[in-house]
Amino acid sequence: MKFAIQSRGDALSNELRDTAMRYLQSFELAYDEEHPDIVLSIGGDGTLLHAFHKYRNSSSKVAFVGLHTGHLGFYADWKPNEIEKLVISIAKEEFKFIEYPLLEVTVDYQSSEDPATYLALNESTVKSPDVTLVMDVFLNDMHFETFRGDGLCMSTPSGSTAYNKALGGAIVHPSLEAIQLSEIASINNRVFRTVGSPLVLPKHHTCTLKPVKAVDFMVTVDHLQLLHKGVSSISYRVAEEKVRFARFRPFPFWKRVHDSFIDSDHED
Numbered sequence: 211m212k213f214a215i216q217s218r219g220d221a222l223s224n225e226l227r228d229t230a231m232r233y234l235q236s237f238e239l240a241y242d243e244e245h246p247d248i249v250l251s252i253g254g255d256g257t258l259l260h261a262f263h264k265y266r267n268s269s270s271k272v273a274f275v276g277l278h279t280g281h282l283g284f285y286a287d288w289k290p291n292e293i294e295k296l297v298i299s300i301a302k303e304e305f306k307f308i309e310y311p312l313l314e315v316t317v318d319y320q321s322s323e324d325p326a327t328y329l330a331l332n333e334s335t336v337k338s339p340d341v342t343l344v345m346d347v348f349l350n351d352m353h354f355e356t357f358r359g360d361g362l363c364m365s366t367p368s369g370s371t372a373y374n375k376a377l378g379g380a381i382v383h384p385s386l387e388a389i390q391l392s393e394i395a396s397i398n399n400r401v402f403r404t405v406g407s408p409l410v411l412p413k414h415h416t417c418t419l420k421p422v423k424a425v426d427f428m429v430t431v432d433h434l435q436l437l438h439k440g441v442s443s444i445s446y447r448v449a450e451e452k453v454r455f456a457r458f459r460p461f462p463f464w465k466r467v468h469d470s471f472i473d474s475d476h477e478d
Contacts, residue, residue, distance in 0.1 A: 211303065213239050214246035216261035218253025223279045226252050226293055233294065237301035248300060248456055251276045255283035255372075259432050262331045262453060269329070273307055273456040275300070282469060284371055287461050296458070305456040310368045310384045311413075314449035315431055320440045328431040329449055332369030335394070335430045336419060336444055337361035339437065342397070344422040350415055355404050356422065359396035364389055364417065364446045368453075371467065379408040383463055387413040387448050413448040 213234055217227040230250055235241065249265060249272055251258040258276045265272045276286025277296060288296050299305060313330040328334070337343055343361050347354045365374035367382040370390055375381060379392040392408040411417060421427075426439045 211239055211247045211300075212242035212245060213300070214241065214243045214249045214265075216249060216251045216253075216257055216264065218257045218279065220253070220279065222290065223252045223257075226277065226279065226290055229293055230297055233297040234301060237297075239301060246272060248273045248275065250296075250300070251286060252279060253286070254278055254280050255285045256433065258283070258285040259331055263432065263434065266329050269312070269453050270451055271454075273305075273454045275305075275456045275458070282466070284368065284466055284470070285455070287466075299458045300456075305458045307454050308457045309452040309454050311366055311387045311389075312449040312451055312453055313364060313366045313369075313389055314447050314451075315364075315429070316445040317429065317438050317441060318443045318445070319438075320425060320442045323440075326438070328434075329451060330364075330369070330431045331366065331453055332372050332432050333363055333365035333374060333430075334432075334446065335361055335363045335373070337394070337428045338424055339426060339428050341424060343427075344424070345419040346422060347391075348418040348420065349409075349411070351418070356402075357393065357396060357404050357419075358402050359393055359404070361394035362419065363392045363394055365392065366390075371470070374408075377408075380410065381467060382410065389417070389446060389448055391417055391446075416445055416447045418446075419444045 215227050217223040249261050251261045277288040278286035315328040315334045317326040345357045347357055367386050368384040370382040374392050377392040388410050390410050396404045420443045425441050427441055429436050429438050
């Protein structure tokens with residue numbers, strides 16, 4: 211089995227990276243940064259997001275596992291003092307695979323330029339660089355509303371605890387193949403009106419945003435910020451691809467939610 215390691219880059223994470231490297235190679239596992247079977251992320255959820263995008267073109271073949279060197283994450287559940295136990299479990303392949311849905315983002319342009327397509331593990335947002343965002347929102351080609359406000363956020367179930375939650379979106383269990391559209395500071399008055407609530411869309415639905423006037427938009431895909439010019443539409447749907455995680459022990463989603471947002475006495 212081939213492995214790679216993604217470190218956050220701080221002293222502790224790098225120390226654990228070096229330790230994991232020595233242990234795994236002593237078990238005769240091969241380090242292969244180009245084509246790994248398993249990727250060990252050492253840092254936090256942000257580190258794992260970087261690892262996912264590094265291997266996004268082979269996400270269906272790569273399994274991720276996270277060790278946190280800060281607060282308990284939704285993707286990183288192993289602790290620094292468990293590094294030896296984790297490495298032995300990887301070497302003995304004492305894990306099973308679980309898969310989470312991903313978000314597919316497609317940006318089409320007014321020119322003949324080919325569309326740009328991305329995969330998001332957490333979410334994608336759309337904002338106007340200079341003025342209020344005005345977008346026609348279509349659900350399965352049906353005009354649903356004209357949005358006016360700061361922006362829109364489309365999240366995956368596993369990303370529903372991130373920016374989506376801060377926007378008042380629902381927390382969705384990652385076993386559900388769905389995506390969620392949440393508003394960012396919408397304008398609602400007697401003239402302009404939006405639904406004002408997050409929308410949870412199933413796998414067979416597509417949400418398409420079409421510009422009303424402006425055609426340049428700042429689009430984020432997880433931690434990536436991308437300026438797109440001359441946009442004709444931005445479409446979202448549940449991706450055919452999924453992200454794979456190597457699961458060595460129970461890591462109940464609702465316990466993660468409880469420990470992260472409710473239990474103030476939880477120890478990392």
